[in-house]
Amino acid sequence: MPSAAAALAPVVSAAIEEAFGPELRDADPVLRPSQHADFQANAALPLAKQLQMAPREVAQRIVAAPSVQALLDDGVCASVEISGPGFINLTLADGWLGSAVSATAADPRHGVAQQAPQRVVIDYSAPNVAKEMHVGHLRTTVVGDALARVLEHLGHTVVRQNHIGDWGTPFGMLIEHLLDVGEGSEEARLVETDPNSFYQAARAKFDADPAFAMRARARVVALQGGDGDTLRLWGELVELSKHYFNGIYSRLGVSLTDDDLAGESTYNDDLARVCDELTEAGIATVSDGALCVFLDGFTGREGKPLPLIIRKSDGGYGYGTTDLATVRRRVRDLRADRMLYVIGVTQSLHLQMVWATARRAGWLPDDIEPVHVVIGNVLGADRKILKTRSGAPLRLMALLDEAVAAARAAIDEDRPGLSEEERAALAPQVGIGAVKYADLSVAHDSEYVFDLERMVSLHGNTSRYLQYAVARTRSIFRKAGDAGDAADPAVAITEPEERALALALLDFGDVLAEVGDALEPHRLCTYLFELAQTFSVFYEQCPILTAEPPVLASRLALTGLTRDVLAEGLHLLGIETPETM
Incomplete structure (x- = not known):
């Protein structure tokens, strides 16, 4: 079932074509949520300049078009009205909205459409053999894994590549x-x-x-x-x-396995061949004893050409050689349609040079897209890169231990009535979830301050708040007993809070598609947090378990879909959802 916006947008676009001719086919309806209706189509304003008409007249002709009138005749919209200089307000019919939510609840994928499949190679985590993983590995591991999960859910074949330092x-x-x-x-x-x-x-x-x-x-x-x-x-x-x-x-709780290991040693046999092919093609030349590639547009200090060194003067190979070999193998052997490199911002220039060299060599065709998923730093309270007091990189295992301990302390304070066994089981679920969510809930290319007290809080945009929201929905169904098991999935929208929740639930598929396209897990975090807040208002304003049977069944269906979407969304982020909180 498409989202409400996805159902309305093509209809408004068709109406624009009907009103003004085929030259405006597929025009952007500029559809946005509205405070005055469910949605507002703002296309009339930009079209007015193009058509040299008053915006309100443009809006009137769009509303009069057959496609928009069909929205009213078919019971999709309860009203379509023009306001202000030419805004078109669209209010969905209660019956259509209830049916759409019912269909989404019955859909095992909860409205998430599968995209045209691609083979996506994701390079992430990349620790070093015989070295401790530190906090610098946290974000690339967590962000990369969330992207792998989301892309797989959208129907893509994901090939994980853990490029460990093993040579x-x-x-x-x-x-x-x-x-x-x-x-x-x-x-x-x-x-x-x-x-x-x-x-x-x-x-x-x-x-x-x-x-x-x-x-x-x-x-x-x-x-x-x-x-x-x-x-x-x-x-x-x-x-x-x-x-x-x-x-x-x-x-x-990340999905990497030994089968995903593809360290530097994987490419040893390819390195001499990489150098030979670049030399034979006239792309690589010797400079000060080293074999280098000089590319237009890449300069260093004082505007001097900046080389990509592929064989050092002592005959050894560097990162440039290995990374070129990875491109060749990922295109030729792994058959990548898209390649994602989830690594720090400091590698940006290096990657651009590697990809430009691979393009010149014909190893990276124009139709294959390499993407640097830029990872920002984790900061301490002093807003400097998070380190130990001695200045050493903070060990990742120590960080996770600290998070679990902080979660246990918060649970002990907030939920003293839970048994020792329950609190011991919850602490790692809450603590690890808190660390991952704090990382994922901000744009991956930005920095954030590591604050455990805030991360494990029950209030605000935290994983614990979301985990609690899921646990609350599950508790409602336990209390509902037979009524919950036999709940009719038919949804009837009668209250504003039901409408708000229904509209939010229908957006799940669109949000996941945006995460997959933009490679930004924080969009999913924002959506889940806002959905949980919307459910909280619904829960407070719309009695569920004390409602009469027809209303009870409808509100249980809304609650059940909220539970499923929140749990699925957190699972795609790699975060567990305890039964009780």
Whole structure:
């Protein structure tokens, strides 16, 4: 079932064509919600200039067109009126609105249409092997996962790519340290429990012990040369890190698995070929011993050409080489129609240069769209990037532990009547949900201040408020008993609060489509928060369980659809909805 706006917009567009001819086919009706009606079509004002007519006369001709008159004759609209200089106010008929909500309630997808399917490759999370995930990984993981969920729900095939850092010079010292502490030792197991300790111990030895540093450098050469024993040891570090990553992902409730891993090592065999093809095509040239690509429009200091280095002067490869190889593989092997890179804003210039190079090389066709989903920073109370007191990046697991503890404290204060078992179960659902929602509810390219007290509050635009709204709807159905189980899905709209809730519920499909097109999860958060607020007003003003049977059934149907839309929306954000709060 389309939203009310989606049902009205094409009719008004058709009326414009009927009134003024085929040259205005598919004209924008400029349809907006209105305080004076359900919707207001504002097309007459911009059309007046084009047609050299008074706006009110344009509006009168639109309203007189057969398509608009059919809205009245067919019972879609109760009234269509002109106000002011030429605004067209459209008020939906109660019967049509009730039928539309009933149809949406009966639809398993709740009005969400499937889009023309694409293969969408999403690059997100991207932690480093044998290193702690920190707060900087939070947003790319959470935003990327929400986008993957929404796009899949809209009918697209989503290919997750977790581009982990699993190759390069640090592995020389990490492998040598692994040999020093012993494979399978307690120190080695730190890679899956406390990777920073393992990494820092290796780094300290590298900096303090020349013999160890020499062994580490030799090990890098062996790794890059494909030495079997070195590769086995490297694989052990990767495997231990997988356990650590999966612990974080499980705690966060994100959908990444080992099958989604596509780290830097994936492209080793492609890197020389990337350089050769760019050289043969005349795209890459040697500059100061390094193989570089110079692109028009990319300049550095003093206007000098800015190079994309694809092979360093020492013969090693950098991020540019690997990222070009990812583009080739994602187009050729993964058959991407659209590629999303959910990474920080500092990578913007680099990505633009990589994509421009790939276009010139013919690896990135014009009909395939790469998108940088820019991720902003998480700030502390001082409005600086969130770090520990010592200035180190804040460990992500520590952050999640703190969030669960804050949630438990808030639940203990607000809901002392709950059993210990219930409060213990709720704390991680509320705490993890709070962290994810706080991140998702602001534009992904903006910064936000990490404030746990606000995040776990029952008031305001928080996940806990939304989780409570879902729990409240479920409680209503438990109290309704047989009446809830046998509720007739037919909806009758008689009160303003019922109308407001019905209109909001019909917008769910449009909002998800906008999230999928714009790649902005905060739009879904805003919608869910406003829906929960609208339901709260409905709940306060329209008695449900004490209503007479015909009204009871209708209001239970509205409540049930609210429950389903809120729960589905939170699920698409990766947030759990407890049965009770």
